[in-house]
């Protein structure tokens with residue numbers, strides 16, 4: 320989280336509260352909750368101080384002249400501007416346009432921050448004229464139509480936030496060709512279809528796909544991702560959790576699969592090489608026993624597996640994870656939990672095991688539901704004969 324604040328602060332030399340700054344790396348609720356409360360609209364760019372138009376320089380247009388062309392083309396593709404923000408987009412002094420931010424020397428446009436501007440319209444291919452642009456924040460507008468292919472020419476672009484707009488159609492593959500992009504936010508649109516495997520071969524640090532209509536399997540290339548936060552929540556992804564999930568490296572801090580249609584077992588490799596803090600696979604149809612390798616999630620703070628069809632005994636391996644703050648396994652078919660799990664409340668860990676099949680506990684499923692465990696025949700066990708893969712570093716047990 321700090322990283323993004325620093326990034327923005329450095330880039331704009333002023334701190335602007337934006338969705339990007341607030342939401343990345345935050346708690347689970349922050350990243351999946353509805354957008355709207357976060358950002359504060361701050362109008363006005365950095366003025367170049369003298370109020371004069373940019374000085375024309377010979378034959379080739381200056382950065383600001385090209386920016387003027389780009390922004391006027393964009394303005395004419397915007398059909399509704401209820402807050403009259405674009406009234407300030409007149410004349411050659413583009414650095415004084417609301418939502419447009421320039422480099423400290425006022426020679427180049429480096430940022431566009433129109434979060435919560437409620438503009439309706441399209442993006443235009445002329446945006447690629449803003450060659451020094453490093454961020455585009457368009458959260459909470461009504462942009463629709465194509466993402467122009469020319470955006471691939473924005474070699475300085477690091478952050479692209481298109482969240483909470485009216486974009487639809489297939490995954491915008493042009494975003495994979497923007498060479499230095501590190502923050503890609505497509506959440507709260509109506510994108511559909513499958514997601515390309517190349518998405519996880521980029522150097523993206525944050526990938527937000529949640530609250531769209533994406534479907535199909537999550538590509539196995541997920542394991543190649545260098546991202547610290549990935550959000551797949553609230554789509555229609557199907558198939559298994561990719562087995563590569565355990566091999567994502569220590570950058571991964573937060574991964575959310577919640578509310579999709581994922582099936583099968585939680586892969587054996589889960590967490591072997593990750594330092595993930597938030598893992599939420601709730602509201603899917605995952606089945607079978609938890610793999611012992613869950614004990615490798617040494618940094619896990621929030622583990623939410625609620626509303627699945629998981630079964631077996633919740634093992635000490637899970638309940639003794641040393642960084643746990645919230646373990647939610649409600650609405651599954653667990654048939655019991657072990658000793659360490661009973662100590663969770665003493666450790667101030669939130670532990671919700673309601674609506675399982677745990678004998679002698681309150682708030683469990685009615686017995687008839689527990690007589691036929693879904694996926695009971697499903698073999699989630701490790702390769703027969705191999706030793707269980709178990710990591711160390713558990714919460715120190717008080718019992719001998």
Ligand SMILES: *[C@@H]1O[C@H](CO)[C@@H](O)[C@H](O)[C@H]1NC(C)=O
Pocket residue numbers: 347623645646647669
């Ligand atoms: C723990 O996580 C669950 C599921 O996300 C949430 O409903 C609950 O409020 C969380 N508890 C705390 C104390 O944060």
